[in-house]
Amino acid sequence: MAPLVALCWLFLLNSVLSRGFHPLKYVDPLIGASNGGNVFPGASLPYGMAKAVADTNSTSNQGGFTLDGAVVTGFSTMHDSGTGGSPSLGNFALFPYKNCPDGDINQCVFPKRSRARFGAFSNGSVTSKPGIFGLTLDSGIRADMTVTQHVSLFRFSFPPIGSDGEPAQPLILQDLTDLADSRQDNGTVSVDSKTGRITGSAKFLPSFGGGNFVLHFCTDFKGADILDNGIYVDSRASTSVKDLTISRSINGYPLPGGAFVRFKSADDPILIRTAASFISVEKACSYGETEIPDFHFTKVYDAATKAWEQKLQPVRVSTKGINESTLTNFYSGIYRTMINPQNYTGENPLWSSNEPYFDSFYCIWDLFRSQLPFLTITDPVAVAEMIRSLIDTYRHVGWLPDCRMSLNKGYTQGGSNADNVLADAYVKGIDGGINWDDGYKAVVKDAEVEPYDWCCQGRGGLDSWKALGYIPVQDFDYKGFGTMTRSISRTLEYSYNDFCIAQMARGMGKLADYEKYTESSSNWQNLYKADQTSAWWNGTDTGFVGFFEPRFLNKTWGYQDPLNCSYLDWYSSCSLQNSGRETFESSIWEYGFFVPHDQATLMTLYGGPDAFIRRLNYLHDQNITYIGNEPAFLTVFQYHYAGRPALSAERAHFYIPSFFSPTPGGLPGNDDSGAMGSFVAFAMMGLFPNPGQDVYLITPPFFEEVNITHSLTGKTARIRNVNFDAEYENIYIQSATLDGVAYTKNWIDHSFFTQGKELVLTLGRNESLWGTRDLPPSLGK
Template sequence: MEVRIYYILSYLARFANTNSSIGHVFPGATLPFGMAKAVADVDNPDEKQGGFASDDSNITGFSHMHDDGTGGSPSLGNFPIFPQAGCPGDNVTNCHFASNDRATKRLNGSVIAKPGYFAITLNTSINTEMTVTNHTALYRITFPSNSTDASQNTTYSPLILVDLIDLPQSITNGSIAVDPKTGRISGNGTFGPSFGVGTYNLNFCADFSGAQVRQTGTFQNNVPSPGTNNLTKTQAPAGAWTQFQAPSNNQILTRVGVSFISVAQACHNAETEIPDFGFETVRKSAEDAWRTKLAVVEVDATGVDDNLQTVFWSGIYRSMISPQDYTGENYLWDSDEPYYDSYYCIWDSFRSIHPLLTLLDPVSQTLMVRSLIDIYRHEGKLPDCRMSLCKGYTQGGSNADIVLADSYLKGITAGVDWETAYEALISDAEDEPADWSIEGRGGLRSWKSLGYIPIHDYDPDGTGLMTRSVSRTVEYAYDDFCIAEVAKGLGKFADVGKYLDRSNNWAHLYKGDQKSFVAGTTGHEGETIDTGYTGFLQPKNLNGSWAFLLAVHVLRAARHGLPHPHPRRPAEFAARLAYLHTSGLLYIGDEQAFLPVFQFHYAGRPGLSAQFSHFYIPSQFNDTVSGLAGNDDSGAMGSFTTLAMLGLWPVSGQDVYLITPPYFASVSVVSGQTGKRATVRSVNFDAAYQNIYIQSATLDGRPYERNWITHDFWLGGGVLELTLGNRESGWGTGGQDLPPSGLN
């Protein structure tokens, strides 16, 4: 177990993937799927999506809630605290209150990060450590023993402020109060989500331990008001502060509870979860929670490079940061069902995050499925993206359909109302919402009558961006296929044929004679080349005529990355799929690129799937600061590397795992559904990865020829043994050995 923690620690210590428009990983203290997420926040507007970044940005505060791996606008980061050892001249007006004024560099090499723990020292020599429970952050702030600065005429009298602000500076109507006797600071505000509509209300409650209160007050802009202990209906920059007598051991503990319900609930969360300010107790409990999650996986890592082990274990870790458990904190409706939030976003997470959770943590996946169904009960639609109790924007399909189907096929049943889930699936397929930019599907009139989404669609039934006609067509087709899978399992046979037929609608946009021209690949501006491949998806007009666009649109259609039907010409399919990877057209930092790494299985070339898996790992995924190919997207990149390195790639929405050799001599997973252990063992494994091609296989000692396997292997346990070599073989190449087609 210490090995697992060590390699996650190695990753966090480097803060891989938090720089330059990639990664944006949350590196701070959190429980698995925890609501409270504490870390230092930076002032770089392009790199603060996860709060902290590994560049040379200033630290502006320490806040208690964050999202992980997102692009676009930052989110959360509400109510940051900031400590100062004293005020020059012992005059509170000389302390720094507004975020721009208090922004401070960190000491190089001072950052320490472990599961459930984060620490950093500012160049003021103030060290701040943090750990968390589910709704509460606990900070241990250590001031330098020589805090009295004669040159600045600074008296050692620490001041800790709370700012009514968030990372995107979206707060409106904030209120804050400080108790002059206890120093407790509490308040609330209304904020905007990062990628959705509406607003959300959040509350906090901050208490202190370790020093006597000297004085309190509030501030607006950079002007403090000692003795004024309330601000109401104010906008940032504003907040409150408590100043202390010098602490005897140079430490002040700060406990911050958060709640969407009320200030009273925030205080209750803090008081019940951390009643005695016991920092080491909370820290150990948080680390133990991570140990429990990681314990289901074991690997034989003999000879495997530390870099790859870091990629593997940190991938599992990042896959369990979000979605976040907000159960009991949803003020939108009353329900006894679990409530999870921060789905950033399901069009990314359905491909690998949720299949990985179904494999490693089916209890949490079950709670998330129940939460999605309950969102449908009260909001009328399944979300495609959701954050901070707000509806997030969609990007085409209704991809929660795939999450539900994948979970259903893999036996996620405990407490799940699958009849209501099916009702939600049918709602997505049949009922267009008024605003399909935030839920459901648009263009259903055309989808049902024409069998595709036209490029200039006529849609009197709802509003949304009339774009992505090809990708929406392909996504709707696969969404309907997944509905058919659930219909079959629930015995709704009248629906099976209907949705299987609609799953073939993608073919209406297939133009068999369409050539592909790629711009700019020769290095000469304006020059294009013919790739030599013919037959691509193309947009159509309402009247059924082809709408010819620039070549890039043709390529995007080919890059969509949803499950393909069996290729009619397997050799050509494999060749053009390889070209997609080697030409630079495919960007592995976008999630639609994940499945194409392994689609060679469908052409009877499982060895090429293994080859291209190693093509990307570790070249694009490693333990350097730039070691992620794209935004982590709440763990999507982490789950990709984990599943690829486990060696069995799940085709989400189907009971299919595509078999490639693991990156270890053996891997084992104990099922959270059955308690049984499934092991994949490699004979002739070499850590230099020359032997990456399966020569033969056995399942529990019997020959196994199929290049895919079902979830029953993980549920029932057993041993899949793969004999490896350094060249492709005939294993898994026969027609009877290929995986079932995702689409007909």
């Protein structure tokens, strides 16, 4: 960012702050902390590496903490948010005791599974705000925590008298476990007999990929005199032994082990500063000493609050007539878009580079649809750094990742969807030091070269893709290896990936490539079976004909029930199993709409706009789709392409707040690193992206006015509703103006944000002719 622009931006933020607008009052990090939302509800900075929270033993503890009746097993400093699959991170958990019975350390309980019985707490004791988290255990111990970029600061407050009537002599342990109990051999821990500093390292497994990673930590204490310290193995401890190297054990569960410090009294809170590093113990200790030198809890929390205030300030809405729950739903969604990915710059031991390094892309199959496009509007500087990180990963690993966590390759779910992310940023003019020549080389490699392990990068089946124009079911692929399923969804996604590459090629003047990839972007049509019917399992015909179906190498047709893998199908395997279907986490019915670049041709195949709308209505009204999974997002707004934007507005108001509410159980599925949050934020803001294209579909915002200030140009885009009512009866656009000129398109482009334009929507209670003719761009007509 140029110095003058940066100064102007800071002036703008300070001006807004001085006027008393504080969006953090409307953020509730606990939304999604139960009912499978899997969010991280603890203390973090925007994109921060340190993420402190209490960990519970819930089966839905992928983000660490839950509000589902599970109990606390520890307090740890590394987490991800909203993921599915195995729990992620949660390394080197702390756990406090008021004292050990009879003063005997061996009567304190050390193993994680056993100490869970001391981890009960009341939901009413939990506090969670951006930058801080806390709760009170039923034992009377209060735990509060806040963070800097790499360091967590915990504050444990103890009752002065223990349960046995003796003065408290708190013991705080730190173990070598993680949420998934994935620790491998040769974890190490040491405790300094004088200072109580605990240091250590261990090797763990990532939650949704191959490989492993080594993490180091450094923990210091302040607030009370040390009585003694030592290490523990399994259920026994020693104050005379200060160093431990521990194996995993032989029964598939890591042998409990770690260190502890015991204190003489609990007159004052005990502060614990713990830092983590993927580089070394020494670097972890350095982070602690430089980022939190004085253990000043309030100072650290204030800094975290200011960081979040600045990130949320660009989006301001009118609160007139709006209840607080609506505002909380909106701003909490925005907040969750900035938890993951995480900025690990300077923490990548795999290669040496001056480029940023971001981790925790869970997964780009989820994130490309709305989360990263949302950040392109609200935080383009961070998006530029993420793009640079993705391209730098390509330089050193050889491929753009489709999923990446804990320094490891994650599993590829569909296509090479980082192509969509790069194209989305490119067509919207994101720069920020990005080497777009290297970016283009990366996406072309995805399209042209098959990796040996397309389980985790690139695309498989490229010989068939080029020869046949589709991915066959039971493909013969001897060049690379991955799960031989998903032939339909991969074909459709590869088609869109190629379209995105074509957009970059056109912008770079590579016209031959533009024509080539535009042509292959129509390969989706090769799996369209015009006479295919769909019936319910009781034999009742749905009444629709024409669906995508798998095809073999010899071009004959296979078959998959179009309702398999739908929300109503509880029996099919639809993920990365070897027995999985030919669509990934979604049915043929739903993938039948995934042609984001050529809705016009798809609509023609389905019989025209009216037939397209009937089919889209059936998808939603019969619960074939489910808004708790990302493929449903764009289908809410695809009525725009049939000239019925009013129906998109109806669907948005159907799903919000019915499926998205500001409660712990208020998410319809796991948040997927902020994907659900971005859906809510976009829909309530009144604009939804078709990612990879310079297109935002217009619906009325849920507020009388929305203002989005661009952090690079300093200009404010405004959407204003005329005849707005907070009961949402007037949700149909009657007319519109853009910068005072009549506007009939039902979409806008990214210049709306960068140039600070004003869109005024006049609303009414009935559908009008507005937006029915000037439709979003499509390859076909």
